[in-house]
Amino acid sequence: MPLVTTTEMFKKAYEGGYAIGAFNVNNMEIVQAITEAAKEEQAPLILQVSAGARKYAKHGYLVHLVQAAIEDTDLPIALHLDHGADFEVCKSCIDGGFSSVMIDGSHHSFEDNIELTKKVVEYAHAHGVVVEGELGTLAGIEDDVKVESGNEQFTKPEEVEEFVTRTGVDSLAIAIGTSHGAYKFKPGQTPRLRFDILEEVSKRLPNFPIVLHGASSVPQEFVKLVNQYGGAMPDAIGIPEEMLRQAATMAVCKINIDSDLRLAMTAAIRKHMVEHPDHFDPRQYLSPARDAIREMVRHKIVDVLGCNGKA
Numbered sequence: 285m286p287l288v289t290t291t292e293m294f295k296k297a298y299e300g301g302y303a304i305g306a307f308n309v310n311n312m313e314i315v316q317a318i319t320e321a322a323k324e325e326q327a328p329l330i331l332q333v334s335a336g337a338r339k340y341a342k343h344g345y346l347v348h349l350v351q352a353a354i355e356d357t358d359l360p361i362a363l364h365l366d367h368g369a370d371f372e373v374c375k376s377c378i379d380g381g382f383s384s385v386m387i388d389g390s391h392h393s394f395e396d397n398i399e400l401t402k403k404v405v406e407y408a409h410a411h412g413v414v415v416e417g418e419l420g421t422l423a424g425i426e427d428d429v430k431v432e433s434g435n436e437q438f439t440k441p442e443e444v445e446e447f448v449t450r451t452g453v454d455s456l457a458i459a460i461g462t463s464h465g466a467y468k469f470k471p472g473q474t475p476r477l478r479f480d481i482l483e484e485v486s487k488r489l490p491n492f493p494i495v496l497h498g499a500s501s502v503p504q505e506f507v508k509l510v511n512q513y514g515g516a517m518p519d520a521i522g523i524p525e526e527m528l529r530q531a532a533t534m535a536v537c538k539i540n541i542d543s544d545l546r547l548a549m550t551a552a553i554r555k556h557m558v559e560h561p562d563h564f565d566p567r568q569y570l571s572p573a574r575d576a577i578r579e580m581v582r583h584k585i586v587d588v589l590g591c592n593g594k595a
């Protein structure tokens with residue numbers, strides 16, 4: 285099976301009341317771990333690549349790793365650019381074999397966001413590639429842009445119809461209180477998502493796929509493991525999984541998860557290093573790291589996204 289776009293996956297996910305996991309990939313072990321979990325659970329999959337990942341691993345390596353994942357599994361897999369900052373990076377990924385790109389114009393004015401997103405959509409659609417746009421800004425760090433907590437802006441539902449109509453985007457990322465990274469809420473703060481905004485957006489955009497970024501849950505047992513084995517992570521609080529499950533039954537068709545995979549990988553490597561101080565073959569510590577990511581992804585697919593058996 286060749287790479288697929290997200291069109292068919294999102295249509296089925298919307299109708300079926302579940303969401304597809306979009307997991308960030310940076311190296312071979314991460315691609316393999318996610319793909320193994322999706323294969324075991326027969327789940328459709330979005331593998332996404334940030335500008336930082338392209339810089340770290342190089343475009344061609346990542347495209348070929350994802351190609352290998354498709355050959356290995358025969359699953360419907362989309363290769364997506366995460367947080368494309370400008371037309372050039374989107375064009376480079378469209379020309380370079382991706383089936384989906386995000387143009388993140390959320391830091392621009394409404395009009396500039398529309399202009400930029402429309403330009404990407406025209407180029408992408410002419411090449412059979414789908415586009416995710418964004419309205420509203422999340423707190424946290426993505427690539428080198430940091431938005432302080434308190435400076436995030438929830439999506440304004442009254443803007444979504446005009447944005448989607450004028451740009452022609454295929455899906456829309458919205459800001460309802462999720463944020464990037466491991467520190468989403470302060471200790472003592474009660475996690476809260478603006479389901480009212482999601483509800484209002486989906487009323488205005490019937491049958492239209494919505495995307496949630498910043499959706500890691502930051503499981504406490506992994507933070508504890510990191511710290512137990514020499515780490516020093518401050519109190520980290522993520523999005524409660526039952527909230528994500530609820531969003532998945534609504535108009536949310538794509539849920540982005542990266543930090544939880546990083547956490548699982550780092551915890552496993554720290555534990556291994558402490559328990560086996562004599563090991564120096566990278567395969568010895570990357571194997572448990574890969575296993576940990578696989579189990580994290582399996583858990584997300586089955587218990588959070590509900591896309592198991594939907595490939």
Ligand code: G3H
Pocket residue numbers: 308334335336337366367425426427428464542543
């Ligand atoms: O939203 C950001 C993703 O977690 C990717 O992070 O830019 O550090 O690769 P990155």
Ligand code: 13P
Pocket residue numbers: 308366367463464465466496497498499500501540541542543544
């Ligand atoms: P997390 O940092 O919550 O995993 O979010 C990842 C993300 O939104 C990638 O685009």
Ligand code: ZN
Pocket residue numbers: 367426464497498540
């Ligand atoms: Zn994101």
